[in-house]
Amino acid sequence: MSSSNLILAWILILAAFPAAGQWGGQLRLALRNDPRTFDPLLVDDSAGETIRYLTGGVLVRLNRVTQKLEPELAKIWKISNGGRRLTLDLRENIVFSDGTPFTADDVAFTIRRMMDPSLHSPTGDSFRSSAGSVSVSIPKRNSVVIDFPAPVASLERLLDQVVIQSAKAPQERAVLGPFRIADHRPGQFVELRRNPNYWKKNSNGRRLPYLDSVRLDILGNKDTEMLRFSRGELHIMEGLDADSYDRLRNKQGITALNAGATTDVEMFWFNQAGKAPINAAKRSWFQSRQFRQAVSLAINREDMIRLVYRGYAKQASGPVPSSSVWFNRKLQRTRYNSQQALRLLNSAGFQLRDSRLYDKQGNAVAFSLITNAGNKTRLRLASLIQDDLKKIGIDVNITTLDFPSLLERTGKTLDYDACLLGLVNVDPDPNAQMNVWLSSAVNHQWNPAQKVPATEWEAEIDKLMRVQASAATHQIRKQAFDRVQEIVAQESPFIYLVNRDALGALTPALRNISPASLRPHFYWNIEHLSLNAGEKGTHVAAATVR
Amino acid sequence: MRILRRFAIGFLLVVSLSSVAPQIFTPSSYDTQHRRQPNEAPGPTFLLGTDDLGRDRFARLLYGARTSLLLAPAAALLATAIAAIAGVVAASITELQRPLFYAVDVIISTPLLFLLLVVRALLPLDTSAIISVSILFALLGLLGWASGVRLFAAATQRLADSDFTIQAQASGCPPSRLILMQFLPGLIPTMFAQFCVFVPGFVMAEANLSMLGLGVSEPLPSLGNLMSDLLNYSAVLEQPWLLAPAILLFGITGSLHLLVPKVD
Numbered sequence: 006m007s008s009s010n011l012i013l014a015w016i017l018i019l020a021a022f023p024a025a026g027q028w029g030g031q032l033r034l035a036l037r038n039d040p041r042t043f044d045p046l047l048v049d050d051s052a053g054e055t056i057r058y059l060t061g062g063v064l065v066r067l068n069r070v071t072q073k074l075e076p077e078l079a080k081i082w083k084i085s086n087g088g089r090r091l092t093l094d095l096r097e098n099i100v101f102s103d104g105t106p107f108t109a110d111d112v113a114f115t116i117r118r119m120m121d122p123s124l125h126s127p128t129g130d131s132f133r134s135s136a137g138s139v140s141v142s143i144p145k146r147n148s149v150v151i152d153f154p155a156p157v158a159s160l161e162r163l164l165d166q167v168v169i170q171s172a173k174a175p176q177e178r179a180v181l182g183p184f185r186i187a188d189h190r191p192g193q194f195v196e197l198r199r200n201p202n203y204w205k206k207n208s209n210g211r212r213l214p215y216l217d218s219v220r221l222d223i224l225g226n227k228d229t230e231m232l233r234f235s236r237g238e239l240h241i242m243e244g245l246d247a248d249s250y251d252r253l254r255n256k257q258g259i260t261a262l263n264a265g266a267t268t269d270v271e272m273f274w275f276n277q278a279g280k281a282p283i284n285a286a287k288r289s290w291f292q293s294r295q296f297r298q299a300v301s302l303a304i305n306r307e308d309m310i311r312l313v314y315r316g317y318a319k320q321a322s323g324p325v326p327s328s329s330v331w332f333n334r335k336l337q338r339t340r341y342n343s344q345q346a347l348r349l350l351n352s353a354g355f356q357l358r359d360s361r362l363y364d365k366q367g368n369a370v371a372f373s374l375i376t377n378a379g380n381k382t383r384l385r386l387a388s389l390i391q392d393d394l395k396k397i398g399i400d401v402n403i404t405t406l407d408f409p410s411l412l413e414r415t416g417k418t419l420d421y422d423a424c425l426l427g428l429v430n431v432d433p434d435p436n437a438q439m440n441v442w443l444s445s446a447v448n449h450q451w452n453p454a455q456k457v458p459a460t461e462w463e464a465e466i467d468k469l470m471r472v473q474a475s476a477a478t479h480q481i482r483k484q485a486f487d488r489v490q491e492i493v494a495q496e497s498p499f500i501y502l503v504n505r506d507a508l509g510a511l512t513p514a515l516r517n518i519s520p521a522s523l524r525p526h527f528y529w530n531i532e533h534l535s536l537n538a539g540e541k542g543t544h545v546a547a548a549t550v551r
Numbered sequence: 552m553r554i555l556r557r558f559a560i561g562f563l564l565v566v567s568l569s570s571v572a573p574q575i576f577t578p579s580s581y582d583t584q585h586r587r588q589p590n591e592a593p594g595p596t597f598l599l600g601t602d603d604l605g606r607d608r609f610a611r612l613l614y615g616a617r618t619s620l621l622l623a624p625a626a627a628l629l630a631t632a633i634a635a636i637a638g639v640v641a642a643s644i645t646e647l648q649r650p651l652f653y654a655v656d657v658i659i660s661t662p663l664l665f666l667l668l669v670v671r672a673l674l675p676l677d678t679s680a681i682i683s684v685s686i687l688f689a690l691l692g693l694l695g696w697a698s699g700v701r702l703f704a705a706a707t708q709r710l711a712d713s714d715f716t717i718q719a720q721a722s723g724c725p726p727s728r729l730i731l732m733q734f735l736p737g738l739i740p741t742m743f744a745q746f747c748v749f750v751p752g753f754v755m756a757e758a759n760l761s762m763l764g765l766g767v768s769e770p771l772p773s774l775g776n777l778m779s780d781l782l783n784y785s786a787v788l789e790q791p792w793l794l795a796p797a798i799l800l801f802g803i804t805g806s807l808h809l810l811v812p813k814v815d
Contacts, residue, residue, distance in 0.1 A: 228782055228783060228784060231785065232784070235785070248783065248786060249783070249785075252785055252786070252789070308586055311589075312586060312589050312603055312604055312605070313603065371677070372677075373676035373677045375676060381779065384769060385603060385604060387769060388584075388604055388769045388770060389584075389604065391769065391770065392582075392584050392604075392770075402676065402677055402678070402679060402680070402768070403680075403768050403769045403770075404676050404678075404683075404768060405768065406671075406672055407668055407672065410668075410672035413672075420676075421676055422676065422677075
């Protein structure tokens with residue numbers, strides 16, 4: 006084990022048994038933009054999610070390190086009636102930040118409000134597996150029963166996003182989380198102060214959190230955030246790119262952390278939609294399995310990891326990272342082999358002449374690859390793809406578009422050839438990807454919103470995803486999702502490239518940090534974090550989870 | 552001042568020569584990826600080192616300057632011509648002056664960036680990088696002329712009020728001949744001055760678009776997309792040679808401004 010691994014192992018051991026921290030202090034973080042709303046049920050942006058995470062009390066929390074569910078406001082939960090019924094036993098003697106008691110009425114109020122169609126709650130959308138109303142009942146004190154019209158996949162995991170609101174004064178922003186919103190200056194900062202009534206206590210029986218407050222500065226620019234962090238004006242920086250991470254690793258007084266491969270995956274896909282306004286020759290290439298497989302083989306992912314991510318990424322072999330329990334261990338990594346790619350293309354009728362690839366009809370093979378403007382990492386990936394495919398005679402034209410134009414093309418007009426983007430997986434559970442795999446889904450990027458599956462393999466994926474969503478046991482779900490991964494590897498509708506590592510930096514004065522590959526990577530256990538006021542920031546550590 | 556102007560002319564000649572025939576100065580291509588030599592420091596093989604993908608920064612600088620320096624003057628020529636015609640028309644035909652100036656104000660107050668974004672989004676995706684950048688500069692020329700119209704209108708008005716124009720009119724010189732033979736030659740110094748102002752403006756406009764990732768497409772370099780490395784200030788402190796495209800752009804714009812003649 007390398008010294009850096011030893012350091013991280015030590016950090017993880019310390020985090021597993023949180024030591025009594027120093028009380029007080031203000032933690033300073035950055036937000037990329039102002040939260041669009043403070044209503045936890047209407048949050049649909051990352052800034053809003055951060056505020057919701059730090060202030061909201063939830064029934065069940067997903068431990069970002071173990072990826073297991075842990076009881077919070079609900080002591081016990083039970084799913085019955087084939088995934089349609091959720092029964093919750095609530096903790097007692099808990100009060101909101103305004104001093105009013107937490108009861109089953111608050112849970113019922115929150116669920117009813119969330120499922121109210123007129124609210125258009127993005128959080129509620131995850132629970133809508135079919136038409137029909139949700140009923141909430143309180144059979145006894147501190148117990149709530151929620152009945153859904155149809156089974157909801159991974160019902161209990163979805164509760165991690167549901168912040169319980171006060172039925173007595175929903176507009177007063179009374180919270181059950183570790184912090185409450187104290188001040189907000191649009192465009193400047195959001196300040197959170199300790200919830201004096203927070204229910205969790207440390208080993209000495211004193212109410213958490215250790216910190217007095219959290220200040221989140223609105224910094225629209227990553228470089229400004231880096232500057233402020235370097236000056237010591239911020240305590241944590243998440244989402245570092247490889248260059249910045251390497252630079253900070255060598256700086257005194259900063260702890261650079263690598264929390265391991267994230268569930269986010271960079272990938273590209275060809276437009277296979279039958280109704281897409283692209284020429285017939287291109288459509289036939291893109292719908293050819295051998296063509297897609299050959300393109301995948303011709304891409305050198307190792308170079309991507311080395312040159313673009315400086316080693317801080319893992320090769321992606323499928324929709325979930327190899328570190329996930331859902332990963333199919335039988336999947337083979339795609340190894341760069343341009344000669345094999347050419348053999349595959351020859352078998353499909355393509356021919357390489359004068360360094361250009363031609364199809365059976367004599368059309369020179371060329372396509373445009375779109376990606377979002379302003380993402381330097383993605384542009385570098387596109388350049389490598391362009392150069393790799395040139396070696397097998399394919400001409401790639403890279404076009405960067407502003408995000409709304411890109412979404413217009415990939416989701417509505419379907420006027421594009423291939424697209425390079427990243428898929429953000431908040432939850433590694435396969436159910437979180439239902440909106441991608443179902444052929445009827447709008448986010449089924451290579452051929453969205455199909456009325457009937459266009460291919461047999463897509464029909465099989467539809468069936469398997471529904472099986473895993475309603476299966477009672479993990480084993481059945483795993484078998485079904487393993488098969489989905491095999492089909493995807495075989496058919497290559499998505500050409501998976503890399504899972505980037507979660508890189509971040511923090512001040513050594515922070516205690517009880519427990520880095521996680523899931524978001525938020527470094528402050529998911531915010532109630533246990535503390536700032537050591539006497540720390541001068543003299544040690545440097547670079548740690549890695551591999 | 553004269554020495555400075557001579558130096559500026561010399562500098563622009565050297566930059567133009569290296570841009571028109573970059574292969575004289577570097578054997579490398581701008582898009583060759585030396586994947587085993589990424590992020591190299593400047594040395595005998597790579598005069599300005601290599602970028603993340605192992606591409607020769609010096610070659611990219613020369614080819615990038617070519618993109619910017621060939622197309623920006625073309626766009627400036629277009630914009631100057633449109634502005635001159637509009638200015639002359641505004642000064643000569645009084646009925647058209649008010650609506651023309653109103654149109655100019657509308658164009659000036661329109662956010663150019665959004666117009667460019669929309670046009671770029673509407674371009675066919677298989678448009679090659681060279682055609683795409685040519686269209687970008689053509690758009691800059693077609694949309695960037697408005698700021699010069701009032702200058703040309705004022706200069707034309709001054710010419711129209713001059714003694715020789717009054718004498719020509721008294722001698723029965725028709726307006727078309729007056730414009731072609733008197734006004735246009737009289738406007739040449741103003742046109743040159745405006746051209747010299749437009750060129751760095753368009754280079755900078757392309758640079759701004761490229762910094763946003765919406766300018767010249769990969770792998771074609773331009774001064775703008777080369778300068779996007781400067782967004783990471785700490786990298787610049789460690790690798791000062793990243794400043795080369797900014798220094799070159801500064802030199803080019805500074806030299807062009809030195810060449811702007813005085814308009815009396």
